[in-house]
Amino acid sequence: MRQDLLRHALNDIDLAVHLPLRDWDLLLRQARSADLLARLATLIERAGKLADVAPQPRAHLESALVLAEAQGTAVRREVEHVRLAVNSLGIDLVLLKGGAYLMAGLPASQGRLFSDLDILVPQDRLAEVEATLMLNGWATTHHDPYDQRYYRRWMHELPPMLHIRRMTVLDVHHAIVPATASLKPSSAALLAAARPLPDQLGLRVLAPADMVLHSATHLFYNEEFSHGLRDMSDLDLLLRHFMQEGDFWPGLISRAHELGLNRPLYYCLRYCKRLFATPIPESLLAEAGTHGTTARLMDKLWLRVLGSLHPSARDIGSAAAGQLLYLRAHWHRMPPWLLAYHLCMKSLRPGPRSEGTP
Amino acid sequence: MxxxxxxxxxxxxxxxxxxxxxxxxxxxxxxxxxxxxxxxxxxxxxxxxxxxxxxxxxxxxxxxxxxxxxxxxxxxxxxxxxxxxxxxxxxxxxxxxxxxxxxxxxxxAHRYLIIHAAVLQRQGKSLILPAPPGSGKSTLCAGLAHSGWRLLSDELALIDPDTGRVVPVPRPVSLKNRSIEILKAFAPQAVFNPTVSDTIKGDVAHMRAPPDALLRAEESAAPGWIVMPHFEAGAAPQLVEITRARGMMALIENAFNFDLHGRRGFDTLGDFVDQCRCYRYSYGSLADAIDGCNRLADAA
Structure with missing residues (x-):
């Protein structure tokens, strides 16, 4: 229970609110390290129970609410800047992930913190978009020639762009998985199905099923899962919201087939149910995939990693599981020869400074 | 315990x-x-x-x-x-x-509006010294803390938006370079740890917070004075009253998280400054500086 305190708290707000101080001491740390403190705070606030929390932990929930609210305002403003730039080319701006949840007013935006903004543009307009963004104050990062080549030849996005005055980071994607990856969902299909937002001209988000599939693919095929539990919580909230549309479930399965994203969907549904008791029909799980030997191994690895993001829950087993998933992610991202080349280059070259401030 | x-x-x-x-x-x-x-x-x-x-x-x-x-x-x-x-x-x-x-x-601690400033208190009112490093803020703060003012913090003014008052965080006062000797001479009763040399800020020593700072650690302080200190060796003391708008800008320029608080932060700070008198204060010695602050408090 103590290892898993954060998940229990997210699943049962009443339990969280009345936890003794000793448990809050740990819960706050788990929530902060998983980037879920603001979400926990929002869930408690929306349940009208903030005042029931003891004053010491409540101060941290209030702090997280202030931060989340300010970030929401900042992201709305930033979206408007990007929209104006991209719309000037006659292209609608398609938002991905957190930015999309926020602008579409989805529950998954509640208490979600941001480090950057992600957008999807047609690959044949990528050069124009980049040039326009540069004219509007965004500059490329990663000036190292190897990194530039890594992004531009093999990845699904430009090197992150930094706005030189606002210091905001923009990730410009032309696909949702690397060009070298084993999965090959069609970006054209995603863009064609993207939906306009009511009352917001020139702005689109992915269709509901695509939004779920992208989030799942991003989580289960990425080498970095420090936000794993946050991403699972996003998926849980997305599914609970979209399932209110009558034909969402069958549409989700057929869309996964069309885009070749059955596997990430299977993991998404399976672990949402396991971790957050998302009300997913049993029949749907069976339809989404079979549970073979590989899947049983993946269960062990993913549940271990998703449940041990904070040091209080970490051990040798979870470290090993993280390493294996890291290798697996790279395996899926690029063919073996390229992977060997890339890891070799990375190990020989000084890496970016990842420390400094936490 | x-x-x-x-x-x-x-x-x-x-x-x-x-x-x-x-x-x-x-x-x-x-x-x-x-x-x-x-x-x-x-x-x-x-x-x-x-x-x-x-x-x-x-x-x-x-x-x-x-x-x-x-x-x-x-x-x-x-x-x-x-x-x-x-x-x-x-x-x-x-x-x-x-x-x-x-x-x-x-x-x-974004529950509070946090301003990079020293805070002291006399006669129930807070004296806020917002200033960038190098302005003599910490030296003045340490001197005042041994001249009848209660120390709330030498670095962090925490304004509680719920009450509009300043919340104390009494901790040791950090002093640098020449300030260390000046303070030791000014307040022989002050307790210091051994000076640490060659830090990123030069020589650093910490002065223990005086006893009344700790005894009254749960007692917040009302708005009072905002003083922008400016040390200039040998200069004659000059205390100039400035507009509240300018005083508010001084707080905002030195705030850590004003940008996060949006409208509520603006209103909180505006209400706070409305109850303050604001000054710019140039001085050439610690004794002059303390004298000027005392006169502010005595006039109130």
Missing amino acids: IVADLSPGDLQARLRTGLYLRTGPFVSCITSSEPLLAEGIALHYAEHAVETEFADFHVRIARPRNLRRWYRPQVRFYFDDAPSFHPLPADQAFPMLEWGLNWCVTNQ
């Missing part, structure tokens, strides 16, 4: 597993095996309460797991196990704790 109740051995044992130390509204769980850190805590935090159940911040000061553990040893600051800041020489363990705890407050 307070820190002074612990024997040096007990304190070190607590520090190995985590000492829950109260400083104003915050409790920090501090873990470290550095002897210098234990000495610093025993000296500066003797009168502070030791808690048991809940900490706002979990911090650790430890040697890195590499050669620098032994060769010209260094220490690192960890916030809840995540390394933060660059490593520093091990003899800077205590200053590092102080800087780290400030960082915790400015990054995690």
Whole structure:
């Protein structure tokens, strides 16, 4: 229970609110390290129970609410800047992930913190978009020639762009998985199905099923899962919201087939149910995939990693599981020869400074 | 229980597993095996309460797991196990704790409007000294703290939006370079730890918060004066009243998180400054500076 305190708290707000101080001491740390403190705070606030929390932990929930609210305002403003730039080319701006949840007013935006903004543009307009963004104050990062080549030849996005005055980071994607990856969902299909937002001209988000599939693919095929539990919580909230549309479930399965994203969907549904008791029909799980030997191994690895993001829950087993998933992610991202080349280059070259401030 | 109740051995044992130390509204769980850190805590935090159940911040000061553990040893600051800041020489363990705890407050306590300023209080009213480093803020603050003013903080003015009052975080006052000798001469009763040389800020010593700062650590202060200090060697003291708008801008320019608080932050700060008188103060000596602040308080 103590290892898993954060998940229990997210699943049962009443339990969280009345936890003794000793448990809050740990819960706050788990929530902060998983980037879920603001979400926990929002869930408690929306349940009208903030005042029931003891004053010491409540101060941290209030702090997280202030931060989340300010970030929401900042992201709305930033979206408007990007929209104006991209719309000037006659292209609608398609938002991905957190930015999309926020602008579409989805529950998954509640208490979600941001480090950057992600957008999807047609690959044949990528050069124009980049040039326009540069004219509007965004500059490329990663000036190292190897990194530039890594992004531009093999990845699904430009090197992150930094706005030189606002210091905001923009990730410009032309696909949702690397060009070298084993999965090959069609970006054209995603863009064609993207939906306009009511009352917001020139702005689109992915269709509901695509939004779920992208989030799942991003989580289960990425080498970095420090936000794993946050991403699972996003998926849980997305599914609970979209399932209110009558034909969402069958549409989700057929869309996964069309885009070749059955596997990430299977993991998404399976672990949402396991971790957050998302009300997913049993029949749907069976339809989404079979549970073979590989899947049983993946269960062990993913549940271990998703449940041990904070040091209080970490051990040798979870470290090993993280390493294996890291290798697996790279395996899926690029063919073996390229992977060997890339890891070799990375190990020989000084890496970016990842420390400094936490 | 307070820190002074612990024997040096007990304190070190607590520090190995985590000492829950109260400083104003915050409790920090501090873990470290550095002897210098234990000495610093025993000296500066003797009168502070030791808690048991809940900490706002979990911090650790430890040697890195590499050669620098032994060769010209260094220490690192960890916030809840995540390394933060660059490593520093091990003899800077205590200053590092102080800087780290400030960082915790400015990054995690957004419930408050946080302004980079020294805060003192007399006659129930707060004196806020917002100023960038190098302006003489800490020196003046330390001098006032030994001249009948109560110290609330030498670095962080925490304004509570719910009450519009300043909340104290009494902790040691950080002094640099020549200020150390000036203060030792000005207030012989002040308690200092040994000066640490060659830090990023030059020579650094910490002065223990005077006893009444700790006794009244739960007592917030009402708005009073905002004074922008400016030390200029040899200059005649010059206290100039400025508009409240300018005073508010001084607070905003020195705020850590004004941008996060939106409309409510603006209103909170506006209401606060409405109840203050604002000044710019140039002076050439500590005695002049203290004299000027005393006259403000006496005139009120």
